[in-house]
Amino acid sequence: MAMIFKLFVGFFIFLQLQLGSTYIIVCYFTNWAQHRTGIGRFAAKDINPFLCTHLIYAFAEITEDYKIFIKDPKKDSSLKAFNGLKSRNSELKTLLAVGGWNFGSFRFNKMVSTQLTRAIFIQSVITFLRHYQFDGLDLDWAFPGVPGNPPENKHLYSKLIQELKTSFILEATKESKSTLLLSAAVGAGKKTIDNSYEIPKIIKYLDFIGVQTFDFHGPWDNFTGHNSPLYPRKDKRGDSMYLSVDFAIKYYRGKGVPGKKLIVGIATYGRSYNLSTSFSGVGAPITGPAPSAKYTNESGVMSNYEICDFLKGANYFWDEDQKVPYAVKDHIWLGYDNLRSIKVKVDWLKERKYGGVLVWTIDYDDLHGHCQRGSNPVLVYINQLFTASSDSQLTTSRMKIFVLVLEIMMAILY
Ligand SMILES: *[C@@H]1O[C@H](CO)[C@@H](O)[C@H](O)[C@H]1NC(C)=O
Ligand SMILES: *[C@@H]1O[C@H](CO)[C@@H](O)[C@H](O)[C@H]1NC(C)=O
Numbered sequence: 001m002a003m004i005f006k007l008f009v010g011f012f013i014f015l016q017l018q019l020g021s022t023y024i025i026v027c028y029f030t031n032w033a034q035h036r037t038g039i040g041r042f043a044a045k046d047i048n049p050f051l052c053t054h055l056i057y058a059f060a061e062i063t064e065d066y067k068i069f070i071k072d073p074k075k076d077s078s079l080k081a082f083n084g085l086k087s088r089n090s091e092l093k094t095l096l097a098v099g100g101w102n103f104g105s106f107r108f109n110k111m112v113s114t115q116l117t118r119a120i121f122i123q124s125v126i127t128f129l130r131h132y133q134f135d136g137l138d139l140d141w142a143f144p145g146v147p148g149n150p151p152e153n154k155h156l157y158s159k160l161i162q163e164l165k166t167s168f169i170l171e172a173t174k175e176s177k178s179t180l181l182l183s184a185a186v187g188a189g190k191k192t193i194d195n196s197y198e199i200p201k202i203i204k205y206l207d208f209i210g211v212q213t214f215d216f217h218g219p220w221d222n223f224t225g226h227n228s229p230l231y232p233r234k235d236k237r238g239d240s241m242y243l244s245v246d247f248a249i250k251y252y253r254g255k256g257v258p259g260k261k262l263i264v265g266i267a268t269y270g271r272s273y274n275l276s277t278s279f280s281g282v283g284a285p286i287t288g289p290a291p292s293a294k295y296t297n298e299s300g301v302m303s304n305y306e307i308c309d310f311l312k313g314a315n316y317f318w319d320e321d322q323k324v325p326y327a328v329k330d331h332i333w334l335g336y337d338n339l340r341s342i343k344v345k346v347d348w349l350k351e352r353k354y355g356g357v358l359v360w361t362i363d364y365d366d367l368h369g370h371c372q373r374g375s376n377p378v379l380v381y382i383n384q385l386f387t388a389s390s391d392s393q394l395t396t397s398r399m400k401i402f403v404l405v406l407e408i409m410m411a412i413l414y
């Protein structure tokens with residue numbers, strides 16, 4: 001009987017461990033959010049450490065002599081608060097993102113070009129991460145293969161990733177520490193993917209890849225379009241068929257990324273446009289981005305806590321093809337995500353057994369409950385969507401194990 005009891009307990013603990021790590025929720029925190037005013041202000045200390053499994057600090061940059069650094073003069077206190085979140089949630093992992101859209105490729109191009117300069121970068125990364133107590137690095141090069149970059153970048157990027165991971169493993173062994181994590185934030189456009197990544201070569205060294213499945217459309221087009229449609233519109237032809245979450249993720253999967261390493265981007269912001277005519281559907285002509293919203297102060301962008309104010313008195317539409325909402329008020333057109341479209345996306349990724357979500361960003365979510373839906377409503381909802389599934393899985397598995405143990409007991413006793 002004692003043996004059977006041990007067996008039961010053993011199975012049960014194993015099960016809990018398995019299910020505890022089913023999905024990951026990767027959240028970006030942008031260090032410039034601390035400079036916003038009023039309800040827009042969001043510092044590292046404001047992060048609820050229980051909403052994400054992985055937190056990524058954006059952005060570090062690369063110096064002229066190939067070393068990683070953070071420009072913010074107040075970085076020490078910010079990083080202390082950020083990595084200090086782990087004292088409240090010991091399961092939490094923190095990573096440092098290097099690069100970003102504004103940083104571009106210039107410094108990356110030079111750094112990857114020789115083995116020596118890559119080695120200088122990698123050593124500086126290890127020292128920096130350990131000094132500030134990060135658990136890993138997130139490569140945010142946007143993007144190795146954009147037009148104008150050397151075509152050999154595609155191959156050099158693979159080398160960089162391989163050398164990073166190899167050095168991380170060596171360091172961990174030597175210092176008896178756990179190996180630093182390595183992830184990459186990658187583009188979602190088909191051309192970017194084709195020109196930038198040797199996917200089978202990089203994926204074995206990465207703990208996960210976060211696909212930036214947003215910014216499919218924006219004011220750089222000359223018409224309205226949704227930021228992050230799950231599917232393309234049915235009437236789409238040619239290249240615009242590729243501009244959807246579903247296409248991008250399937251494309252990576254088809255190129256050999258294991259489902260569990262594929263992390264699907266979800267935006268907590270929308271893209272807004274100034275309409276130039278009375279036509280206000282998807283694909284309507286625009287004059288450019290809508291003016292900046294009050295707190296984020298960037299034309300053509302609205303954070304979750306600014307969207308709810310815009311929606312008051314706006315006309316709301318649900319795009320059945322793309323499975324996302326948009327709203328129109330006066331001259332302004334806004335494509336965004338709400339709880340409905342987020343649920344569709346999370347259900348979609350659970351059905352396909354992808355690894356989880358990448359949220360850009362935690363600081364665009366509504367920290368202060370300005371929208372009357374409580375604090376961090378999007379992230380709380382995403383957590384609920386994932387927990388709901390683990391609970392039901394757990395219950396089913398528990399039942400199965402219970403029946404199995406009963407059967408064993410019956411077999412032994414009778
Ligand atoms: C919008 O862009 C398309 C192609 O990119 C071009 O053919 C068209 O003339 C542009 N329209 C305006 C109003 O600029
Ligand atoms: C927005 O579009 C309207 C026409 O619909 C135009 O009169 C106005 O100047 C535009 N505003 C900006 C900021 O471009």
Ligand SMILES: *[C@@H]1O[C@H](CO)[C@@H](O)[C@H](O)[C@H]1NC(C)=O
Pocket residue numbers: 037297
């Ligand atoms: C908004 O951004 C502009 C520059 O784009 C800057 O001049 C202005 O001071 C900013 N406003 C606030 C409130 O941060």
